[in-house]
Amino acid sequence: MHAFIHxxxxxDIFICISLLTRxxxxxxxxxxxxxxxxxxxxPLVGVVVGTASALIGILCMILGFGPNISAGCVVMTSLIIxxxxxxxxxxxxxxxxxxxxxxxxxxxxxxxSHIGAYGVIALILxxxxxxxxxxxxxxAEIAFIALISAAVLSRAPLPLIMVRIPNAxxxxxxxQTAMSDQNAAYGARRCRDRTCQMENRGTHGRHPGGNxxxxxxxxxxxxxxxxxxxxxxxxxVFLKLSNPN
Numbered sequence: 001m002h003a004f005i006h007x008x009x010x011x012d013i014f015i016c017i018s019l020l021t022r023x024x025x026x027x028x029x030x031x032x033x034x035x036x037x038x039x040x041x042x043p044l045v046g047v048v049v050g051t052a053s054a055l056i057g058i059l060c061m062i063l064g065f066g067p068n069i070s071a072g073c074v075v076m077t078s079l080i081i082x083x084x085x086x087x088x089x090x091x092x093x094x095x096x097x098x099x100x101x102x103x104x105x106x107x108x109x110x111x112x113s114h115i116g117a118y119g120v121i122a123l124i125l126x127x128x129x130x131x132x133x134x135x136x137x138x139x140a141e142i143a144f145i146a147l148i149s150a151a152v153l154s155r156a157p158l159p160l161i162m163v164r165i166p167n168a169x170x171x172x173x174x175x176q177t178a179m180s181d182q183n184a185a186y187g188a189r190r191c192r193d194r195t196c197q198m199e200n201r202g203t204h205g206r207h208p209g210g211n212x213x214x215x216x217x218x219x220x221x222x223x224x225x226x227x228x229x230x231x232x233x234x235x236x237v238f239l240k241l242s243n244p245n
Contacts, residue, residue: 012038013045020045020155022083039159043152050151053077054144061138071135074147075127086154090126091119107168 011031015038018025056077060070079087096110098118109116137146 008034012041016041016045017048020085021049021081023048023081039162042155042158046152046155047148049078049081050148052081053151054147057134057138057147058144061143067135067138068131070138071131074134074138075131078151087123087127091115091123094118094122103168 011027011034014025014027015031015035017023018027019035020042053074057070057074060073061067065073092110095112095116095118096106099109099116100106134147137143137150140146
């Protein structure tokens with residue numbers, strides 16, 4: 001990996017992969033000095049995660065497992081690759097929002113490694129919803145593109161959130177990542193826009209007049225990851241919602 005460290009594009013992609021997945025990417029410590037400008041590559045991590053998950057799902061369909069089991073394998077593959085980071089963030093968010101009455105108490109709950117009833121309920125509902133939506137997508141002709149698009153679109157808002165919303169704490173993973181580069185947020189938005197264009201071309205190309213059900217499911221399938229926010233951005237969103245002023 002060190003051979004590519006002098007290429008800013010490759011460096012940024014590897015930084016984001018190391019942050020948002022459990023893939024064994026080894027980088028020199030100096031590379032992480034540039035992480036504030038690397039956020040544009042978050043959607044590209046979605047390409048990696050989405051492609052791997054989609055391949056597993058399509059393989060399961062080819063082997064005759066059916067859309068429901070195939071969708072479960074897609075969800076499981078995504079959770080394994082990402083280390084369930086968005087699921088962990090979602091559970092923390094649910095516990096924090098409904099488990100405390102003050103900002104300080106809610107942040108303390110979100111920092112706690114234990115999971116509460118609200119977190120369990122949120123995971124069951126969101127992962128179950130994601131499973132059913134992906135099962136519907138598996139029956140579409142553009143299932144492969146749809147799954148990748150959902151993974152990309154769910155990660156594209158993260159740099160913008162981390163740029164526009166202040167950190168809730170002065171420490172922790174969110175503070176360490178410190179995505180503050182406006183160009184990174186703009187780059188991620190461009191990746192999102194390109195994905196939407198490809199998604200629309202794929203949907204309209206195979207279904208004259210467009211298939212609104214497929215398009216809607218693609219966007220909803222990405223919502224669990226957006227709602228989970230991924231832990232680096234979670235405390236920022238929480239602070240903004242708890243104290244709008």
